[in-house]
Amino acid sequence: MGWGWGHMVFGSLMMLLFWGAVVLAVVLTVRYIGGSGGRAESSDSPNRALAILEERFARGEIDKEEFEERKRLLSR
Structure with a gap:
């Protein structure tokens, strides 16, 4: 029991x-x-980074020299 x-x-x-x-x-x-599977898509990352950079430049957060330098670094 x-x-x-x-x-x-x-x-x-x-x-x-x-x-x-x-x-x-x-x-x-x-x-x-x-x-x-929760991972970031690597093929879209450079395009997304460039889009963010262009948005920051358009808003005036960064100047032209900084924009050009970062754009050059992203294009490598």
Whole structure:
């Protein structure tokens, strides 16, 4: 008669493992379908950096010399 609590703990543990596996499967599926898996896309990075640089120049945050120097560094 003393075995009732043991089964309850085991059942709870198995339920936690089951739902953890379900959540893990969903996360991995979303990452796989999404493609990048949370990583930054390297092919777009130079274009994005240049766009930010042009925006900063247009807002007057940097002068022409600094803009040209950074643009030259990005084009390497």
